Amino acid sequence: MKKTGRRLGGLAAGACLYAFALPALAQDAATGGATVKPGTPGSDANAAVKTVATWEAAAESQPETVEDTFFRLARDFLSNYDNGFRRLGSVPIWPRGEMKIGGFRIFPFLRQAVEWEDNYFLQPATGQAEDDHGRQPQWTHVNEVGAIADTALAGGRLKIGIGVDSVWNVRYGDAPPDTWDFQGNITATYTWPTGMWLSTGMTYDRRHDPADVPNLSDDFGRSDRNGFVTLGFDRDLFFGSKLKYEVGLNTGSYQADDAAYSDMDRTESIFHVKVSYPFLRETTRLFTLVTYQIDNRNSDAVNDGQSVGINFGMEGSIPLREGAYRSIRGQISVGFDSALYENDTYRRGSETLVADSNRRATNLNLLAALQYVMSPRSTVDLRYAHDTEFSFYGNYQVVDRVDLSFTHNFTRRLTGRISAYYEHTDPSGNDPAQSIPPNNLSSNDDNMNLEGLGVGFRYAFNEWMDIDISADVENRNDHVDKSYKNYRGVLGVTFFLNALTPKPRTAIAP
Amino acid sequence: MRTVLRRMLVAATSLALVAAAATAGAVDVAKARDATGSSSITRDGKTSPVGSSTQFQEGDIVRVPSDGRLTIEFGDGASLAMVGPAGLRFGPMNPLGRRVVLGSGVITEATVLGIAVEIQAPNPYDCSLVLQNARAFARVNPGESVQFQKLEGVYAKAYLGNTPTDLGQSPWLLNARDGSVAMGTPPQGRETGPRGALKETALANDGVRVIVGGRAIVFMPAKSFKRETTARGGYLLCFNGADGEWGTVDAGRENTFFLASGNCVEFDANGDVIRFDGVMHIYEPLFDSVYTHDPIENAIDASPSYSKKR
Numbered sequence: 001m002k003k004t005g006r007r008l009g010g011l012a013a014g015a016c017l018y019a020f021a022l023p024a025l026a027q028d029a030a031t032g033g034a035t036v037k038p039g040t041p042g043s044d045a046n047a048a049v050k051t052v053a054t055w056e057a058a059a060e061s062q063p064e065t066v067e068d069t070f071f072r073l074a075r076d077f078l079s080n081y082d083n084g085f086r087r088l089g090s091v092p093i094w095p096r097g098e099m100k101i102g103g104f105r106i107f108p109f110l111r112q113a114v115e116w117e118d119n120y121f122l123q124p125a126t127g128q129a130e131d132d133h134g135r136q137p138q139w140t141h142v143n144e145v146g147a148i149a150d151t152a153l154a155g156g157r158l159k160i161g162i163g164v165d166s167v168w169n170v171r172y173g174d175a176p177p178d179t180w181d182f183q184g185n186i187t188a189t190y191t192w193p194t195g196m197w198l199s200t201g202m203t204y205d206r207r208h209d210p211a212d213v214p215n216l217s218d219d220f221g222r223s224d225r226n227g228f229v230t231l232g233f234d235r236d237l238f239f240g241s242k243l244k245y246e247v248g249l250n251t252g253s254y255q256a257d258d259a260a261y262s263d264m265d266r267t268e269s270i271f272h273v274k275v276s277y278p279f280l281r282e283t284t285r286l287f288t289l290v291t292y293q294i295d296n297r298n299s300d301a302v303n304d305g306q307s308v309g310i311n312f313g314m315e316g317s318i319p320l321r322e323g324a325y326r327s328i329r330g331q332i333s334v335g336f337d338s339a340l341y342e343n344d345t346y347r348r349g350s351e352t353l354v355a356d357s358n359r360r361a362t363n364l365n366l367l368a369a370l371q372y373v374m375s376p377r378s379t380v381d382l383r384y385a386h387d388t389e390f391s392f393y394g395n396y397q398v399v400d401r402v403d404l405s406f407t408h409n410f411t412r413r414l415t416g417r418i419s420a421y422y423e424h425t426d427p428s429g430n431d432p433a434q435s436i437p438p439n440n441l442s443s444n445d446d447n448m449n450l451e452g453l454g455v456g457f458r459y460a461f462n463e464w465m466d467i468d469i470s471a472d473v474e475n476r477n478d479h480v481d482k483s484y485k486n487y488r489g490v491l492g493v494t495f496f497l498n499a500l501t502p503k504p505r506t507a508i509a510p
Numbered sequence: 511m512r513t514v515l516r517r518m519l520v521a522a523t524s525l526a527l528v529a530a531a532a533t534a535g536a537v538d539v540a541k542a543r544d545a546t547g548s549s550s551i552t553r554d555g556k557t558s559p560v561g562s563s564t565q566f567q568e569g570d571i572v573r574v575p576s577d578g579r580l581t582i583e584f585g586d587g588a589s590l591a592m593v594g595p596a597g598l599r600f601g602p603m604n605p606l607g608r609r610v611v612l613g614s615g616v617i618t619e620a621t622v623l624g625i626a627v628e629i630q631a632p633n634p635y636d637c638s639l640v641l642q643n644a645r646a647f648a649r650v651n652p653g654e655s656v657q658f659q660k661l662e663g664v665y666a667k668a669y670l671g672n673t674p675t676d677l678g679q680s681p682w683l684l685n686a687r688d689g690s691v692a693m694g695t696p697p698q699g700r701e702t703g704p705r706g707a708l709k710e711t712a713l714a715n716d717g718v719r720v721i722v723g724g725r726a727i728v729f730m731p732a733k734s735f736k737r738e739t740t741a742r743g744g745y746l747l748c749f750n751g752a753d754g755e756w757g758t759v760d761a762g763r764e765n766t767f768f769l770a771s772g773n774c775v776e777f778d779a780n781g782d783v784i785r786f787d788g789v790m791h792i793y794e795p796l797f798d799s800v801y802t803h804d805p806i807e808n809a810i811d812a813s814p815s816y817s818k819k820r
Binding site: 092094095096097098099100105150152156230246248250270272274289291315316317319329330331369370371373375376377379381383405407409411412415417463499 | 714723724755756757758763764766768770771773778780782783784785786787788789790791792793794796797799800
């Protein structure tokens with residue numbers, strides 16, 4: 001009953017991408033031959049600049065850019081894509097070497113790794129296992145190839161970024177099947193001279209790790225297709241004030257490979273409006289963020305819903321006077337989410353069950369995303385979120401999560417990281433579901449705690465090869481039958497393909 | 511007598527006009543001379559080497575490599591001597607005038623006789639050098655500067671927009687970064703650039719901010735950084751600190767580059783990093799508007815909840 005709009009977001013984003021690329025290209029074409037010198041025929045300078053010159057003209061001076069260079073792409077895409085790709089505590093890859101080839105910046109890499117897990121299927125240490133996997137250790141050979149690339153067109157106003165990351169996991173012994181995980185995305189942003197910008201993109205993602213899903217099947221495969229489009233104004237074109245505006249639409253369509261996990265199949269759409277105003281030291285801004293989210297869930301057992309959220313916060317960076325390098329940057333905000341869900345019932349066997357009777361929910365929304373640059377060697381990253389999220393078990397779950405990471409440059413070749421997190425989940429709904437007429441078996445879904453600790457190192461063996469090693473442990477505290485603990489170790493080698501043949505650098509004076 | 515002279519003058523003028531009209535539609539060509547290195551010509555999308563018999567026509571693009579030289583000679587003996595690396599595109603060439611676009615590089619000597627030659631810098635600079643019966647020098651450093659200089663002769667003007675400036679012996683220099691024009695000695699060492707070629711803003715604690723391609727770049731401690739502008743208008747920062755000392759470079763809102771002694775980070779003219787050999791501490795994005803909800807912009811969370819984001 002809820003299959004509408006599954007690919008609508010992707011198509012819409014694609015159409016937008018094409019639509020706004022056209023005027024960008026048209027603008028280029030329209031400027032040709034604009035300059036005519038006295039006493040001479042029409043100018044061909046614009047035509048020549050496309051064929052002779054190899055640079056792109058600088059954009060207007062902007063203290064802040066819409067996108068934070070290639071490394072923003074790297075951050076979004078590769079280096080923190082640790083939803084299984086990067087393990088807790090691992091030191092991420094960062095783009096390194098010669099990156100510009102023609103008009104493209106590109107960062108291709110290969111990675112070979114071996115990973116050992118103590119409890120691959122995340123089975124409980126006590127009580128009855130939910131199926132016959134048991135606590136199974138597992139070796140996995142990780143074959144990974146990826147690249148990110150971007151380019152600037154239309155004099156630097158149109159930026160297009162592309163990323164792909166493909167991981168083939170080969171497992172040995174009494175093993176789950178080999179799996180292929182993938183992420184690909186394309187994003188584009190066009191900035192007009194007025195300060196207005198339009199950003200859009202699409203992503204495709206597929207995962208197979210058993211994390212955070214019940215043990216209902218051997219196939220944990222799931223995928224999502226996302227699209228977004230955002231229109232922003234870095235200058236206030238309407239009132240001439242210092243306000244900045246941003247409106248956007250994000251859509252995501254999530255689908256499980258196995259029908260056992262079909263409860264997660266859904267389409268989510270979020271509209272947002274953000275307005276900000278400069279605040280402290282001109283490096284911070286106060287903002288108001290309004291969101292409207294529509295959840296269209298395929299499962300009869302999970303209700304459709306919609307929610308409105310309002311947040312007030314501050315973002316930016318604050319240099320600290322005490323030291324040359326010390327600064328805090330990020331955002332903090334506080335607000336609420338108010339949701340209304342349908343009140344569906346569904347049948348299972350001879351029973352009529354209530355999906356979740358908690359139709360209305362208004363919950364606090366807190367966010368802190370802060371980085372502290374302690375010194376030229378060390379940084380600390382803190383994330384705290386209290387919000388309402390999608391839940392398998394009922395209409396929603398209220399999640400508290402805190403992440404803390406510390407990264408340190410031991411030497412010019414050796415970088416280390418230690419990361420920890422704690423998460424508390426409070427789902428709505430009952431387990432088992434309430435029935436009509438009600439029975440006494442049903443009770444509120446259980447809360448769950450999850451915590452993890454990881455430590456890792458990355459060693460630059462030479463300009464084109466890194467060695468990474470990490471270890472982590474995760475612990476889940478549910479009621480006794482669902483708690484588990486999993487130890488993990490990873491050893492990998494990454495090849496930076498664009499640094500294989502480094503060019504001689506400009507001589508540096510002593 | 512006066513009537514005869516008047517008639518002769520009218521006749522001569524008419525003949526001159528007829529001759530001019532007859533030759534106005536003629537198409538001129540240019541030839542290659544004294545070529546060294548492996549210069550190339552691109553015509554209709556096809557690239558081939560420049561040889562002694564190569565003739566250039568409107569629309570051709572000629573590229574001179576970094577170890578090469580090439581002299582372009584026109585039918586009336588006018589010539590353009592290029593030193594690589596350089597790129598030049600031919601515009602219209604007829605008896606009324608000739609035009610070339612110097613995309614980048616140097617014309618060490620442009621010798622122009624009776625037919626005027628316009629040497630254009632490409633957009634967005636919107637400037638050109640117009641010569642007749644003169645010798646001159648021209649250099650285009652994309653993203654950085656345009657330089658014109660008359661060596662000798664009668665007519666040599668630099669046009670910026672539609673405004674002409676008579677050139678003397680001093681160079682005419684356009685700063686491409688801020689659009690300012692100066693007459694006088696240009697900065698030396700253009701290929702690697704002098705220290706301070708970009709405007710530097712001093713910050714507290716020995717920090718310095720520069721703007722490259724509209725992007726703010728902050729580095730510290732400035733005393734330990736060697737900074738150079740590159741040939742393509744970019745910016746190279748190399749840290750020369752003591753052993754065990756680190757420098758930082760901030761570009762954009764979220765990116766801090768850590769550099770040990772000898773490490774460098776290079777930006778292109780847009781302010782984008784194109785080379786880096788230091789260390790970064792990469793975390794998740796800080797400034798996403800829609801932060802924790804699914805979906806988020808870059809799909810880093812495919813799991814059913816936020817709980818697997820780290």
